[in-house]
Amino acid sequence: MGFRNISRKLNPWTAPIGGDEQSARLVEAAGATVDADDEYGWRRLSGDASRDLSPLSQDRMRETALYLWDANMLANRIVELPLAYMLAEGVELRTSDPDMQEAITRFWRDPINSMDVKLPKKVRELSIFGEQCWPTFVNEVDGHVRLGYLDPALIATVVVDPDNPEQPIGVVTVRDRKGQVRRYRVIVNGPESVFTSRTRDIRETFADGDCFFFTVNDLSVSRRGRSDLRAPADWVDGYDQFLFGEIERYNFLRAFVWDVTLAGADEEKVKKRAREITAPPPGSVRVHNEGEEWKAISPDIGAYESAAAGRLFRNHVLGGSTIPEHWFGGGGDVNRSTGDSMGEPTFKVFSMRQRFVKHMLEFVGCYVIRQKLIAKRGEPDWWDERLAVEAVFPEMTARDTTKYAAALSQVVTGVMIAIEAGLLTEEAGAALIASVAGRLGVELDPAAELEAARTQAASRRTRQAEEDVFPGPAAPAAGDEA
Template identity: 60%
Template sequence: MKLPNWITRMLPGLGATDPAPETMREAAGANVDPDDENWRKLTGDADRDLSPMTQARMQQMAAYLWESNLMANRLVELGVAYLLAEGVKLTCKDAEAQKVLKRFWRDPINNMPLKLAEKVRELALFGEQCYPVFVNELSGHVRLGYLDPSLIGRVVMDPDNGSQPIGVITRRDAAGNCLRYKVIINGPEEVFTARTRKIRESYADGECFYVRVNNMAAGGRGRSDLLAQADWLDAYDEFLFGELDRAKFLRAFFWDVTITGGTPEDVKRRAAEISAPAPGAVRVHNDAEQWKTETPDLKAADSSEHARLFRNHVLGGATIPEHWFGGGGDVNRSTAGEMGEPTFKVFSMRQGLWKIVLEDMGRYALRRASLATTGAEPDFEDEAYEVEAVFPELTARDTTKWAAALQQVATAMLVMVNAKLISRATAVKMLATVAGRLGVEIDAEDELANAEQDAATKAANDAFNGLTPAKDAAAA
């Protein structure tokens, strides 16, 4: 029997033998958390996203500025108007595929002619949009849902490709539950590595389209178009409210009454007797009393330059010219046209992004319809299934100068071809370049081949009718 330790310490002789050494075991365990890949390290990996608190604050401020700040509202609404004013449509050459696209586009829940403006606006405001999809398993018909950006907890990136989002995880609700959506990729899962495919399998709450702007490649979340301007927009509003208060003070005045040779008692007595005259009233006094009005001199002329400075700082950061926001400045018609070019480039880039997004949605609608009805993927290599999002022109084209240029180029090309200085193919390419400025896209090679074929056909018909070029010219 082993004696207690306190007895052996007091009476060492009683311990006949030393106790057997205890076996030491190292603690071991396994992580059974199903979403282990979604935890961030406290140190180590670089993260280009804003902190969750800053991201939420950015979205709140963007919505507040859009609602209450005139300039912020215009910065966002100008882009929406230029992108969508005349409407957008999805087209496809295949007749059956076009029916699928039309059904998706005009579905009473999707209602893209009405809701597309909301989507474009909120992408600019919040920097990201998430649309869960709901698919009819029998027909493959697709309907879009909406996940408010404030409910997005995290966007998960591909561990083998840090710029590719693969999943969206919502914030946990009161019960501690969250939804895990798989980001839609119009392609087979084999485009991902085995590790990424295993991660995507855990997103079992459905699929979603995830769109982001102003993001960095190493970050998952988008940023608002108003993020950089938010403080300046608020400061400009405060400045204008201050100017409003100053304008009120400028309209204020008071009567200054001077009593010549009066004693302090005379002044007090007269002050108790008089009152400010009403408009149109008659005031009578002798030469010992003088009345005049006094107004504050607050140097109001200085404020206009300050307002222009602050306004142009914000507008310049958003690539909006001054005369688009009520400021004429030193702008004339010629310079105004040149100043708008950078703005249209920015709008065109955003239009290109939405073109890609809508075409992806259209291809997804065709894929799900084809899988539900035929069990096979549509052949998107076939031109008949090529989905195109058709947007309105950003600006009305000035066709006058390009029409004149086309005539001049056509004359020059005719002279150069007859002089054998250039080939007919090069001449047609030159004409196609100018025609593109008029909104007509021409494939130079196809156009030349068709023209030569038409000429050959006409020559054969003339020969059949017994006409020769000389006779034809004489008849004309």
């Protein structure tokens, strides 16, 4: 943040000749307040080429994306469909330490945080705006964490590490009504020693609190994120305009004119008849002789061509967003088999975004645990096992297990044959079976399962040998008396 220095100096026009400073009239210097460049004196390792949008383009992108999400059904689905698949069933943060789990649960259920309610909003806005900034408020006594929210429109500058341009270190806001600027330090789950000394000096100037800062659709040298709707914005708007045009065209389709042909009439008779004739009301009867012919004419709007054009525009947008046509009311040539295969690329893209959201939540959870440990014992090591947090998401779709069940049976049979033939080790066979079991949602450790199976097999052989040496009493035959 810049500092305004109000200084006094001699006015050369009013100072007396001879340089008598004591008798000189003093005036205040005039000037403007200018914020110093946060990275003055540093040379970017990535060069001078910018990979970000201009501030004006960034603002326009946000406003356009928000408008399209709110007013355009196709753009709304591009944002809401991934959100529903990722978060419709909820998400949990888990850790193996019971004490740390208590801190995580308290953070999640805090009446201000309300993560079950606010998380979908945060992920939605991450998609719309391309970035999220959450200032944090930490209780210094017990380390409890609460999250705030900073509108991306209020972010003026994101400062990056001069030694590592892909690492943001601070967020500077625009000036408020009082002319004040806030400087938030971007959270890194580790001690300040992970940065170089000059980077630490820059981070010390961000003294208005800490914040989380996440971006999507960006590059390594980008400072700001980009909306999921930036690329398809013009196309979804064009598709909307096309549909409104089709509505007007279909209104014309409902209109028609009466074409009246007068046989053998000259121009004077045609004009006379035109003055006399009126359009018949609906359901009325028109009587005329063979010299007059009435015909209703409607415009030909080419509805088939319009349907083909509409499908072309819609699929261009949906294809760019990796969403199948039949997910947006267009059946096309789709059956269940092709529908399943067409959905796989979509779920891969959704999984990539879910993985990023998973990272966000685990990063926040790690920070929550760090603050609790700092309040009790001081700064923990960044590799401390107690900091391990897992965000657990449910399956995106109901998994079709029939084909994997059939595959498991075939793999088990094949593995047994290969082991008996000496073509495969038991360890490799267990790994093959575990890989197929994973498709059914059962995670197995091949080495541990093989060891446990050998132990159980040895126990069964021992028990069988004991039964052979000391057989028990024979069961009574049917009909025998006790």
